[in-house]
Amino acid sequence: MCHIDPLVSHCCAGLLLFSSLAFANPPLNLDSNRGQAGDAVKFVTRADAVIYSFTGATGGTAVAVDAAGNAYVTGSTTQGVPTTVGAYQPTFNGGTCFLGTTTAFCSMVLARRSLFTSSVRTDQP
Amino acid sequence: MIYSTYLGGGVAKAIAVDAAGNAYVTGAATDVSSGGTFPVTSELPNGGHSGAFVAKLNAQGSALVYSAILGDPTSGAGSQLAGGNGIAVDAEGNAYVAGATGDGSFPTTPGAFQTAFQTTPGGFIFKMNSTGTALVYSTLLGGAGAGADLIDALTVDAAGEAFVTGAAGSADFPVTPGAFQTVAKGRNAFVVKLSADGSSLRYSTFLGGSGTDAGTGIALDSQGEAYVTGTTQSADFPATAAFGPAPPAGFIAKFSAAGDALLFSDALAATLGAVAVDNQGGAYVIGSGNGQGIPVTSNAKQRCGGAMLVMKFSADGNALLYSSFFGDVGETPLTTSLGLALDSEMNVYAADSLGVTKLSPETGEPITPPCFDPAFYDITEVTPRAGIAPGAPAVIHGYNLGPQAGITAGLDSSGGFGTTLDGTQVMVGGYSAPLLYAQDGKIRFLAPFEVAGQQQVQVEVVRAGENSDPHTASVDAVLPAIIEQPTGCLSAVLNQDMSVNTPTNPAAVGSIIAIYAEGGGQLSLPMTDGSIITSPLPALQLPVDVWFQNVSNYGTIFYAGSAPGLVAGTLQVNVQIPANVTPGQIMFGIDIGGVGDLSLACLNVK
Numbered sequence: 066m067c068h069i070d071p072l073v074s075h076c077c078a079g080l081l082l083f084s085s086l087a088f089a090n091p092p093l094n095l096d097s098n099r100g101q102a103g104d105a106v107k108f109v110t111r112a113d114a115v116i117y118s119f120t121g122a123t124g125g126t127a128v129a130v131d132a133a134g135n136a137y138v139t140g141s142t143t144q145g146v147p148t149t150v151g152a153y154q155p156t157f158n159g160g161t162c163f164l165g166t167t168t169a170f171c172s173m174v175l176a177r178r179s180l181f182t183s184s185v186r187t188d189q190p
Numbered sequence: 191m192i193y194s195t196y197l198g199g200g201v202a203k204a205i206a207v208d209a210a211g212n213a214y215v216t217g218a219a220t221d222v223s224s225g226g227t228f229p230v231t232s233e234l235p236n237g238g239h240s241g242a243f244v245a246k247l248n249a250q251g252s253a254l255v256y257s258a259i260l261g262d263p264t265s266g267a268g269s270q271l272a273g274g275n276g277i278a279v280d281a282e283g284n285a286y287v288a289g290a291t292g293d294g295s296f297p298t299t300p301g302a303f304q305t306a307f308q309t310t311p312g313g314f315i316f317k318m319n320s321t322g323t324a325l326v327y328s329t330l331l332g333g334a335g336a337g338a339d340l341i342d343a344l345t346v347d348a349a350g351e352a353f354v355t356g357a358a359g360s361a362d363f364p365v366t367p368g369a370f371q372t373v374a375k376g377r378n379a380f381v382v383k384l385s386a387d388g389s390s391l392r393y394s395t396f397l398g399g400s401g402t403d404a405g406t407g408i409a410l411d412s413q414g415e416a417y418v419t420g421t422t423q424s425a426d427f428p429a430t431a432a433f434g435p436a437p438p439a440g441f442i443a444k445f446s447a448a449g450d451a452l453l454f455s456d457a458l459a460a461t462l463g464a465v466a467v468d469n470q471g472g473a474y475v476i477g478s479g480n481g482q483g484i485p486v487t488s489n490a491k492q493r494c495g496g497a498m499l500v501m502k503f504s505a506d507g508n509a510l511l512y513s514s515f516f517g518d519v520g521e522t523p524l525t526t527s528l529g530l531a532l533d534s535e536m537n538v539y540a541a542d543s544l545g546v547t548k549l550s551p552e553t554g555e556p557i558t559p560p561c562f563d564p565a566f567y568d569i570t571e572v573t574p575r576a577g578i579a580p581g582a583p584a585v586i587h588g589y590n591l592g593p594q595a596g597i598t599a600g601l602d603s604s605g606g607f608g609t610t611l612d613g614t615q616v617m618v619g620g621y622s623a624p625l626l627y628a629q630d631g632k633i634r635f636l637a638p639f640e641v642a643g644q645q646q647v648q649v650e651v652v653r654a655g656e657n658s659d660p661h662t663a664s665v666d667a668v669l670p671a672i673i674e675q676p677t678g679c680l681s682a683v684l685n686q687d688m689s690v691n692t693p694t695n696p697a698a699v700g701s702i703i704a705i706y707a708e709g710g711g712q713l714s715l716p717m718t719d720g721s722i723i724t725s726p727l728p729a730l731q732l733p734v735d736v737w738f739q740n741v742s743n744y745g746t747i748f749y750a751g752s753a754p755g756l757v758a759g760t761l762q763v764n765v766q767i768p769a770n771v772t773p774g775q776i777m778f779g780i781d782i783g784g785v786g787d788l789s790l791a792c793l794n795v796k
Contacts, residue, residue: 127202127203130531132534134535138545139213141201148194151250153251
């Protein structure tokens with residue numbers, strides 16, 4: 066029988082153990098809610114490609130892009146949009162126009178996804 | 191996100207941005223008398239407090255450079271399009287705004303093309319100086335006929351000459367001799383080129399048939415030839431080509447630089463909104479429709495079901511290079527208010543009521559940048575961390591990070607783990623990280639040893655040429671963690687007989703076990719990222735202790751260093767279980783350099 070050398074082991078059992086525990090555990094899948102009924106599925110599907118998302122846009126939406134590839138979007142909304150700290154008008158006070166710019170609004174999309182996924186640890190028992 | 195802000199009350203219709211990042215917005219400000227408010231910083235002669243607004247916001251989105259309102263929708267005949275509908279900015283920061291007004295006292299400037307209101311709602315075009323303090327020019331544009339003349343889109347060439355399109359309700363809408371169509375056949379679209387000083391029409395032409403037609407988008411190519419999109423209900427619309435069956439619902443047309451010839455005109459069964467032109471003359475169009483009769487090309491990513499369409503026409507208008515729906519099945523098609531822009535790489539940005547989508551210029555396929563949450567996890571994903579440690583595995587969660595099915599890395603030709611896995615890369619402080627696993631929602635990578643000594647680094651995921659937002663990760667000297675399964679008392683531990691430690695196969699008190707761990711930081715020998723460790727075996731530079739539940743003494747360490755046969759950064763610690771440990775399932779942990787393991791691993795002892 067193979068025994069651990071107190072100084073070090075060269076036995077391949079370590080590799081097998083490491084693989085079984087660390088490399089082969091079920092992958093986390095944030096999209097585990099896909100395929101279920103409900104509005105969440107619709108949103109999550111669309112969120113894959115939306116780099117700036119908002120709700121309640123009732124009027125025009127327009128977009129411009131600067132030389133650095135930042136996208137600027139404007140429109141009007143009745144339900145509100147997330148605003149940033151230090152923005153010219155961070156609060157919804159009856160006005161409906163909004164304006165924003167982004168490189169890739171991942172954080173907004175991720176935040177919205179969290180509304181529809183109970184936990185990021187969906188692969189855990 | 192760079193910024194996101196509200197901007198008073200009203201409806202924003204169009205946006206432009208200058209080289210300094212200032213944003214220019216136009217639209218219709220809410221009528222003060224109905225309770226709305228809109229900030230006004232620039233009181234212009236005959237300006238108002240509701241009507242068409244133009245606002246310039248600084249690059250930080252924190253302050254208005256200026257905001258002004260022209261016209262009053264409550265004065266004179268109203269219109270649903272009252273307000274600014276198109277905006278552009280030139281290199282000097284002058285803003286060009288066009289729209290529609292029913293205000294008989296809408297401010298105009300002396301010498302402008304049309305200074306007198308024509309009794310019915312008409313179009314306007316004005317040029318505001320860069321500080322918002324004065325109108326360079328302001329002109330009305332319309333006829334005296336019974337119908338309203340509405341401008342819906344504007345663009346400007348390098349010479350400062352404005353091009354507008356919209357819908358002419360007046361049969362006497364001003365046109366120029368020799369233009370393509372000087373007589374209205376119905377309620378037709380129009381295309382107008384205004385001189386740089388706003389005093390005259392370079393050309394003005396109708397475009398349409400015997401029904402109702404309207405221009406909704408306009409763009410220019412490098413030759414100054416105007417591309418116009420719009421909607422049509424004219425069975426006899428002057429199309430040079432048709433894509434799909436009649437009757438048409440929308441059109442794209444291209445005019446000669448002089449406005450005297452229609453270079454092409456394509457009609458199709460989708461209503462078309464904004465248009466943009468690339469540096470080869472290809473025209474990108476956003477539109478909408480219910481799918482019936484709408485041409486979709488074979489290379490379309492989405493052949494049916496969406497509410498919005500993105501199309502690309504060839505420069506000569508003879509070919510539809512791609513046409514694809516995007517959006518979700520069941521979305522209500524929009525008939526107006528669809529925005530479109532191109533970046534310097536000709537990627538397409540399409541805006542609708544749900545947001546902005548970035549699309550491939552070649553196929554119209556949505557481009558999905560990788561995104562991940564700034565929380566980092568150890569390889570067992572038990573405890574989120576603020577950062578990473580040299581050589582330690584890290585896990586990030588997000589989406590678009592890898593293939594849907596997931597892929598586990600194997601050893602590459604160098605005998606180690608590579609830094610690209612199915613098109614995914616992770617950049618850590620500018621170094622490519624070895625990858626262990628990549629899937630749409632998760633990446634496992636190894637922090638490069640090169641980040642040792644840094645306080646923090648930027649972590650970025652690159653997939654299919656698209657970069658994620660960078661996230662800042664702190665760099666810890668060590669982040670010790672025993673590799674484990676989160677449940678079932680299964681840790682990466684071998685008993686002295688080399689069997690795996692499990693609840694049914696506990697280790698004996700006093701025996702030696704091999705613990706596999708991570709996050710030990712720097713080692714006694716230089717490490718190659720992703721390599722498999724062989725002799726000579728590097729040792730940990732910092733002292734190691736292994737503690738066991740309910741005993742105050744540490745286990746005796748016989749070896750603490752790299753795990754042979756495993757990837758660089760994986761540790762093996764051989765330790766003797768103290769004789770005073772109580773048998774059962776106990777917690778144990780590893781401290782490296784005085785830093786403890788936060789994951790509280792479980793060990794089976796008999």
